[in-house]
Each structure stands twice: as C-alpha cells, then as structure tokens.
Amino acid sequence: MMIDMQRDFLEPGGFGESLGNDVSHLRAAVAPARALLDWARAQGLRIVHTKECHRPDLSDCPPAKRERGLPSQRIGDPGPMGRILIDGEPGSDFIPELSPLPGECVLAKPGKGAFYGTELSRLLTDWGVERLIFAGVTTEVCVQSTMREANDRGYDSLLVSDATASYFPHFRDSAIEMIVAQGGIVGWAAPFALLQAAG
Ligand code: C5J
16 A cells, blocks of 8 residues: 555645645655565565545535645646646656556545545455555645554555655654554554565
8 A cells, every 4th residue: 555655745745845844854754665566576475556636626625624724826727737636637646766666556546544435455365465555745634544444444554664754853753653652453563674575
C-alpha cells in the first residue's frame, strides 16, 4: 500500500503547502519508498497506489473538508499544478520517482482512509490478501487512518518506518509509537532494510 505519494503533498504549490506545511519534510521517505517499491515488484507482490483526490464537481468532497482551516487555496481552487486535489489534475498525480507501472492498481480515494469510498475491501478479498505492507504520506493522517481501517477489517499490517513521513517529523515518530504500542495494537513497523533482510 503506497499511500498518497502525490505532487499535491510532496511538491511546492500543492495541497500540502496550501495548508502552510513545509513539504520538504516528506522528501526523506522518497528513496526508501522507491527501494520498497522495487523490492515489492521483484517479489511479485500486489501493489496498490492510493491518491487522495476529488471529482472535478467536488460531489465527493464534504463541505466541512473544503472549508476547514485557513488555507491559501482550498480544494478545487486553481493552483500552479492545476486545481488543488482534483483527480486528473497534474497535482493529483504521483511524483515521478513513484509512478505506478502499467498493471499496478491505482485507487483514487476521497477520504483519509483508503477503505472509505473505494473498492479496496473487495479487491483485497478477491486477491486473497491477508497482510499489508504500508508506506507513504503522511504517517499520522492517511497512512495511520488506513492502517486503523485495515486493523478493524482483520488485516495484519506492517509500516515501513523509513518509507513514511510527516510534515511534522515528531508526528511520524509518535504515530509509529501508537501503531506498535501494546503488542502491535494497530500493526507493526520496521525499516526497509529489516524487511528486505527478512524476505
Ligand atoms: C493529508 C494525507 N495529510 N495523505 N493527507 O491531508 O495524509
């Protein structure tokens, strides 16, 4: 599960920056996420790339989400990478280093969790998948939300700790602590090198 490695979150001029974030904090996760992706491809694992985005008419964007906070640009407003967080606009696309290959599953999601408003549950059931490996951004928002949704649905989840990042580096660390606490109440975490060595 490669969560939301989109230009809108990682590049200047997108949704993340419009919320006042320093997007450079997310770059540290890119090389480990790419190494993970290459490894997963070599292992023949199913890969799902999610992207948080909305329909051009905003019919899947709750007004509360659009109106929240005091962003410089709101969801749907025009920005340097097209309309902010709108499916099909350049900003909603994946960063080049983590572009999906033909045949890999791309899942547009309107919420933070990847199970909400998507086909993910059905796809995982159809594929017979029981365990999920997570990477992406941001750790405490879309990654953690999706891991919690997965936990409630009975999946075992592992977060690759160096392949995820937050605009607030201490939030990444706290989110990982919360996930693995109490014997893995939500899931487990390990750096990519450990996963690679194990498998
Ligand atoms: C946010 C995400 N942070 N992909 N989305 O709004 O984590």
